[in-house]
Amino acid sequence: MVTFLMAVSIPHLEIMIPLVGVTSGTLCALVYPPIFEMITFWNDWKVKSF
Numbered sequence: 001m002v003t004f005l006m007a008v009s010i011p012h013l014e015i016m017i018p019l020v021g022v023t024s025g026t027l028c029a030l031v032y033p034p035i036f037e038m039i040t041f042w043n044d045w046k047v048k049s050f
Contacts, residue, residue: 007013 010016
């Protein structure tokens, strides 16, 4: 139902699909790995700083 509403509400959906794909691909490649590394090794970095 949500997909149908988006298709009806956005008249040129074919323009938006690549934008969403590029944005999500960039997040997966450049943003998420550093965030996961910070979460994983936060305690190790905190101990080394003192």
